Structure formats: structure tokens, C-alpha cells
Amino acid sequence: MLTSLKLMIRPTKVWSYSIGTILSVSVAIAANAAEINNESLQVHGFVAQGVIDADGSNYINDDESISFELTEIGLNASYQINDDFRVAGQAVYLNGGNRYHPGPRLDYLLLEWDAFHNEAWQASFYFGRVKNIHWLYSSVRDVPFARPSIIIPQVTYFDGLRDLGVGGDGAAAKFTYNDDELGEFDFNFSRGKSSFSDEQADVVVGEFAFGKVEHDLDTQVSVYWRPPYSQWRFGVSVNDASFGYQQAEIDNFFDSDFTLQFYTASALYEGEFWQFSAELVQERLVTDGFYFPGFHRDTIGQGYYAQASYQLQKELSVMLRTERFYSNKDDKNGSQLARNSGGLVPAYFGYHNDTMIGLTYDVASNFRINAEYHWMQGGARLSPVVQPDPIANDSKNWQVWAIQFMYWF
Amino acid sequence: MSFSVKNKDEIIKAIFIQIAFIVLLTSPQVQAINIISNITAETVSLSTTQLRRIYSMRQVHWQNGTPIVVYVLSSKNIIHQKFCKEQLRLFPYQLDRIWHKLTFSGYGVAPIEVANESELVEAVKSTKGAIGYVENVLEVSDVNIIKIDD
Numbered sequence: 001m002l003t004s005l006k007l008m009i010r011p012t013k014v015w016s017y018s019i020g021t022i023l024s025v026s027v028a029i030a031a032n033a034a035e036i037n038n039e040s041l042q043v044h045g046f047v048a049q050g051v052i053d054a055d056g057s058n059y060i061n062d063d064e065s066i067s068f069e070l071t072e073i074g075l076n077a078s079y080q081i082n083d084d085f086r087v088a089g090q091a092v093y094l095n096g097g098n099r100y101h102p103g104p105r106l107d108y109l110l111l112e113w114d115a116f117h118n119e120a121w122q123a124s125f126y127f128g129r130v131k132n133i134h135w136l137y138s139s140v141r142d143v144p145f146a147r148p149s150i151i152i153p154q155v156t157y158f159d160g161l162r163d164l165g166v167g168g169d170g171a172a173a174k175f176t177y178n179d180d181e182l183g184e185f186d187f188n189f190s191r192g193k194s195s196f197s198d199e200q201a202d203v204v205v206g207e208f209a210f211g212k213v214e215h216d217l218d219t220q221v222s223v224y225w226r227p228p229y230s231q232w233r234f235g236v237s238v239n240d241a242s243f244g245y246q247q248a249e250i251d252n253f254f255d256s257d258f259t260l261q262f263y264t265a266s267a268l269y270e271g272e273f274w275q276f277s278a279e280l281v282q283e284r285l286v287t288d289g290f291y292f293p294g295f296h297r298d299t300i301g302q303g304y305y306a307q308a309s310y311q312l313q314k315e316l317s318v319m320l321r322t323e324r325f326y327s328n329k330d331d332k333n334g335s336q337l338a339r340n341s342g343g344l345v346p347a348y349f350g351y352h353n354d355t356m357i358g359l360t361y362d363v364a365s366n367f368r369i370n371a372e373y374h375w376m377q378g379g380a381r382l383s384p385v386v387q388p389d390p391i392a393n394d395s396k397n398w399q400v401w402a403i404q405f406m407y408w409f
Numbered sequence: 410m411s412f413s414v415k416n417k418d419e420i421i422k423a424i425f426i427q428i429a430f431i432v433l434l435t436s437p438q439v440q441a442i443n444i445i446s447n448i449t450a451e452t453v454s455l456s457t458t459q460l461r462r463i464y465s466m467r468q469v470h471w472q473n474g475t476p477i478v479v480y481v482l483s484s485k486n487i488i489h490q491k492f493c494k495e496q497l498r499l500f501p502y503q504l505d506r507i508w509h510k511l512t513f514s515g516y517g518v519a520p521i522e523v524a525n526e527s528e529l530v531e532a533v534k535s536t537k538g539a540i541g542y543v544e545n546v547l548e549v550s551d552v553n554i555i556k557i558d559d
Contacts (some may be wrong), residue, residue, distance in 0.1 A: 039478050039521070039536060045487040078518050083476055088515040118471050119459075124516075131514045139514035146509040174516065176467050180458050184467065228458070229498060270503050309456050365485045 003055035003186065031270055045075040048144040050370075050404030052097070058384060060097035067283040069097035072144050074107065086183030092142055098383065099159035107131070107142065108167065110131030117249050122176045131167035133174070133188050134237040136266050136279055138165065144406040148277070148319065149358045150370050151400060153305035155325040156264060157281050161385035163200045164241060164260075179228075182382060186224040186235075196243070205290075206384035209265035210248035212254075218242070233268040245290055256289030272352075278306040281325070300378075301327040303352070315362040319372075323354040327380045334378075348396040349388045352381040367407050374400040431498060442492045443546035444555040445530070447539040449475050454556040461497050463540060465507050466517050479520035480532050481543040488526060491543045496557060 028218040042084040050070035054060040058069050076090035089109040095102035110128035117123070132138040141157050157165065172194025194215045196204075207378035217239035226233040239262040247255050261284040269276040283301040303325030310316045326332045327350055334350020358372030375400045379388060445461065446452065450471045455463075457525055462468035469477050482489040484501040493501045511517030523529045526543055533541040534551050 042512070042518050042521075044519075046513075074513070076513065076515070078515070079510075080518075086518075090515060110515050112516075114469070117468075119468070119472070122467065122469070126516070131516070133516060139516070140510055143509065146506070146513055178458070178462050178467060180456070184462075210475065260442040270500065272500055341475055373552060383450075 014383075026407075033185070036197060040080045041049060042078045043076070046072070046143060046145065046404035047409035048072040048404055048408060050150060050402055052400065052402040054398065054400045056398030057379070058389065058391075058397070059376075059382060059400060060099065061097070062392060065361070067097055067104070069095050069401060070150070071095040072142055072406075074143065076107075078286070084114050086114075086122070088112065091130070094142060096159065096283075098203070100162045101197060102202055103199075117409060120178055124174045126172040126174070128171075129167065129169050130172040130190055131194060132165055132220065133172070134220045134239065135264055136163075136188070136268060136277060139167075141166065143406060144370070145366075145368050145408050147308070148307060149356065149372055150404045151356075151372065153279070153307070153321065153323050154352060154354065154381040155281050155303040155305050155323050158355060158381050158385075160203055160381070160385050161260075163196060164196070164204075164218075164243070168194040168215070168218065169281040170217070179208045180376055181228065183225060184354075185228040186222075188222045188224075190218075190220045193218060193255050199384065203383045204386065206387035206389070207255070209245070209253045210251045210386065212242055212246045212248075213247065213254065214243070214362075215243045231248065231270050235264075235266045237262075237264045237266075239263075254289050254293050254295075256287065256295075258288075258290075259286040260284070273311045275309045276307070278304060280304045283327075285327075287386070298344075299328040301325065301329075302329045307356075317360045319356070319360070320359040321354065321356040323352075323356070323359075325353070326351040334380075344390065345388050346379075346390050346396070347380040348377070349382075349390070349393075351378040353377040366409060367405075369403065369405055371403045372401065376400060430531060442488065442496055442542050442544060443541050443551040444496065444540065444557060445533050446479075446555055447478075447533055447536055447545070447547060448551070448553055449537045450477075450540065450555075451475075452553065456558050457496070457498065458499055460557060461499065464497055464499075464504060464520070466511055466519075474498050477540040478536050478539040480536075480539055481520045482526065482529060483522060483524075488542070488544050489559050491544075496542070527549055 027084040051066060051068055052060055052070045053066045056062055060069060072094055074090055079088060080086045080087040082344040090340035091104060092107045093104045106129060108129050108131050110126045110130055113125045115123045115125055117394035135156055137147050137152055141152060145243045151160035175187040196213045196215050205211060213270055218239060220239045222235060222237035224233060224235035243258050245256040247253060263282040264279050268280040281303045285299055287297045305321060305323035307319060309317050309319040331337055331350055337345055337350045338347040355375045356372055361369045363369060377396060379393045382393050410506050412457055432464055434510050452471055452472050454557060464479060465476055471477055484505050508519035512519045529541045530543060533539040546554055
């Protein structure tokens with residue numbers, strides 16, 4: 001029985017060749033998409049390139065210069081084997097500068113088993129590398145035209161923990177229930193383990209920690225509900241994850257265990273001209289070890305984002321977002337964090353705020369341009385989060401702007 | 410023969426009303442969207458909620474167990490837009506969002522998009538379990554016409 005497909009593309013020197021390969025295959029397939037798509041086989045993909053600049057932080061790069069490190073390319077295929085089984089996979093190449101390690105990734109590769117269905121219920125199981133479907137945009141966070149903006153709310157979709165939050169190797173189950181009186185329900189469950197490359201470990205724990213980061217099995221559950229004929233959809237999710245740090249022979253840090261419990265509650269409204277979405281987040285992070293043997297810290301962070309978009313013209317819409325997060329609910333302004341670190345970590349590393357305005361212009365039905373500006377405050381969502389870098393991020397206030405062109409088929 | 414300015418305005422107004430009336434009479438009739446399926450579906454009627462489930466890929470089998478193959482026109486097509494609003498009571502972008510999410514996360518497949526109405530009819534005719542929609546059902550044969558109950 002296929003319980004785990006552990007296929008990994010090593011992020012080595014092959015990545016520079018992989019961009020070209022994925023790109024040329026994407027273009028060739030896009031040209032022949034009409035012939036390839038039939039009832040059993042479907043092939044889709046996307047190509048996106050942008051320009052981005054972060055002033056006052058090392059969010060994108062260390063010298064704070066204008067960057068083209070905003071590349072996302074993906075190619076997927078789905079094949080229906082018979083009435084009950086389907087296989088699907090997607091390869092992506094991502095480059096987001098310092099946000100996460102650049103390179104090709106096997107995004108998902110799964111076997112779907114349509115186990116049960118009747119008029120009201122449908123139960124499907126997925127085995128292999130599966131994506132996180134538990135938050136509003138988690139399954140499409142790397143799909144430029146399917147997410148709400150270029151930089152999505154860091155309170156929920158923290159780039160520093162991207163590889164932990166994007167999915168893992170294991171299994172998922174999806175149960176949908178439809179009722180004319182009660183509406184539509186989705187019950188999702190997944191259990192898996194994310195792969196952590198050395199490059200991604202640097203993003204999480206910093207380059208001065210020479211050891212290895214291992215992600216243990218994590219469990220996620222979510223429920224979504226849309227009332228009958230409603231333009232609203234509501235959801236809640238729970239994630240219980242743990243990962244360990246194994247110190248190197250010569251290291252500045254020590255063996256440690258981290259536990260991350262992540263809870264969300266969300267609402268989505270889809271009107272003819274107005275759209276609205278919001279997620280409330282609570283994050284519990286328990287640290288045992290790392291800074292010195294016997295160190296213990298248990299903090300609860302909280303935050304939210306709310307965003308609204310309005311269709312100005314048929315092809316043009318504007319989005320406004322506000323986002324607030326503090327990493328310790330008992331230290332909202334970060335003063336305790338600054339005191340405990342003897343002043344080494346400034347108080348603004350205790351929180352993260354973002355106010356964003358963005359524009360979306362649909363050039364054609366599968367070609368879009370996004371542009372946005374962020375006024376950021378604080379460093380709680382800057383990597384490496386377990387070891388803040390107050391030298392590279394010496395400003396409480398910092399800004400990001402980005403423009404991205406995207407095509408999909 | 411001469412007209413006062415007031416009479417002249419009234420005559421011009423009357424001419425415009427006549428022209429507007431003639432244009433309305435001669436313009437193509439506003440047609441309702443009809444749902445069609447392959448004859449293997451064996452379903453004669455669906456409720457609006459069932460149709461929504463099928464197009465949002467939440468119901469993937471007909472009552473007789475045949476897998477449903479969903480065909481659509483481009484989301485920019487006026488017939489597709491009418492179908493979404495009138496039959497599904499959804500906006501086209503809502504369906505696009507559902508289908509993108511399924512396609513690019515691996516958790517499902519999107520409907521098959523065809524270039525025009527005649528291709529859609531041919532696809533529904535020739536594909537086991539297929540469903541689609543047309544504006545003028547009188548010109549279509551060899552398919553099931555599905556009645557939609559509210």
C-alpha cells in the first residue's frame with residue numbers, strides 16, 4: 001500500500017538548469033494545451049516574474065536594493081486512472097530572495113482515492129506529498145494569480161516558516177457534506193512531515209546555527225461552512241507541529257525541541273463588486289533548549305488580518321489590507337523582549353504590523369499584473385525568527401513595493 | 410410649411426422613440442440558458458443546489474454512478490457569465506477561484522474549457538457522463554435536456 005511517497009528534489013546546483021527546463025516545458029505545453037486536455041489527463045501551469053524592493057529591512061535582500069527575485073513558475077498534471085483513483089503532481093521553481101530558499105521544489109505528488117460518494121457526502125483520501133488546505137490561501141500561496149496579493153498576510157502565511165506551512169509527506173482526507181437546508185461543509189484532515197533543507201534551516205534558525213532542523217509529524221484539522229446560497233464562508237483550523245534542532249559538533253546553539261500550535265478562524269465574503277476576507281490567528285511556540293541547555297520558553301502570539309477589494313472597472317480592482325501580530329500576548333509592545341535580551345533585541349521585534357494597498361489589472365483572461373505597497377512596522381515576522389537580526393533590521397518602520405506579471409494556462 | 414421650435418423637438422423625440430422600438434423588436438431575443446447532458450447521465454432534473462455542487466466539483470458522480478465530466482466556456486464568454494448568474498447564482502470569478510484552487514493544489518480537477526458553444530455541444534454528445542449548457546436548446550439533438558427546479 002502506498003502510504004508515503006518520499007520524493008525530494010535536492011536544492012543543489014541543478015536549480016539554474018531547472019528554471020529553463022520548467023519554463024520551456026511550460027511554454028511548449030501551453031502551446032498544445034488544447035490537445036493535451038481531455039477527460040483523463042489535464043495539464044496546467046503558470047509563469048510569473050516581478051520586481052520588488054524592501055527598504056529598511058533584509059526581507060528581500062541584504063543590501064536593500066531593487067530586486068528581480070520574484071519568480072514563480074509551476075507545471076502540473078493530473079491523470080484519472082479509473083473511477084476511483086487519480087494521480088497528480090506539480091513542480092515549481094520559486095525565488096523570493098531572503099523570504100525562503102530559492103530553487104525547484106516538488107510541490108505535490110499524490111494519489112487520490114475517491115473512497116465514498118453519494119448525493120450528500122463525498123470522502124476522498126490523498127497519499128504522498130500533500131499541500132496544506134487548512135487556511136484560506138494555504139494551498140495556493142505560491143500560485144500568483146490564485147492568491148489575493150503578491151505578499152500575502154505574514155501573520156498567517158509567514159514566509160520564514162513557508163516549508164513547514166506549505167504541506168508535507170504523508171496523507172490527507174477531505175470529507176464534503178452538502179445539505180439544502182444547512183449549506184456546504186468541508187472537513188479536512190492531514191498528517192505529514194515537511195522536508196527541511198539546510199538552506200531553509202538557515203532561514204528559520206539563522207546562519208550561525210550550524211546544526212540540522214528536523215520536522216516531526218504534524219497534524220492539521222479544519223472545518224469550513226458556507227450557509228445555503230450565501231456569499232459568506234467561515235472556517236476554523238488547528239495545527240499541532242513540532243520540530244527539533246540537532247546541534248553540530250562545533251555550534252553556537254544547543255540540541256532543542258520546538259512545538260508550534262497554530263489556530264485560525266476565518267471569514268470570506270464574495271460579492272459582485274466587493275470581496276472581503278479575514279483570519280484570526282493564535283500561535284503557541286514552546287522552545288526547549290537552543291539558547292542553552294535547560295532553556296524553556298512558552299509564548300502565545302496573536303494576530304489578525306482583514307482585507308477588502310473592490311472592482312473599480314471590469315479589469316481593474318483595488319485592495320486594502322490591515323494586519324496586526326504580536327509574538328507574545330503578554331508583551332504586546334515587545335518591552336519585555338528587549339529587557340530579557342539585555343537590550344540586544346529591540347522592542348519592535350515583538351510585533352509585526354502591515355498596511356497595504358494593491359491594484360490588480362487583468363490584461364486578458366489568463367494574464368494579470370499585480371502592484372502593491374506595504375507600510376510595515378516591527379520585526380516579528382522577519383527571519384530568522386528564533387534569532388532576530390537587529391543589525392540588518394535596524395528600523396522599526398520599513399516598506400515594500402512590488403509589481404508582478406503573471407500568466408497561466 | 411413651417412414648424413415651431415417646440416413642434417420640431419417633439420417630432421425628433423417621436424422619431425427616436427420609433428427607432429428605439431424597431432431596434433428592440435429586431436434585436437435577437439434574450440434566451441435562457443439550458444442545461445444539457447450526455448444521454449448516459451439518465452437524469453431529467455436537478456435542483457439549483459445540485460447544479461452548483463456539480464459545477465463547484467463537489468458532486469462528481471451522477472445518481473447512476475457515472476462520473477460527471479464538466480464542460481464550460483471561457484469565463485469571459487457572455488453565455489458562461491449568464492449561466493453562472495442565472496442558473497448557479499454565483500459570479501464567474503467565484504467558480505474560477507474554486508477551480509484554480511483544486512487544479513493548483515492537486516485536490517481536484519477543473520472543468521474542461523472549450524472554445525465555443527458548438528464544440529461544447531459536440532463534447533457533451535460524445536463524452537460519457539458529460540454536462541454542459543447552451544443558449545438555444547432547439548438547435549441541439551441527441552443530448553438530455555435537464556430541467557432545473559428551484
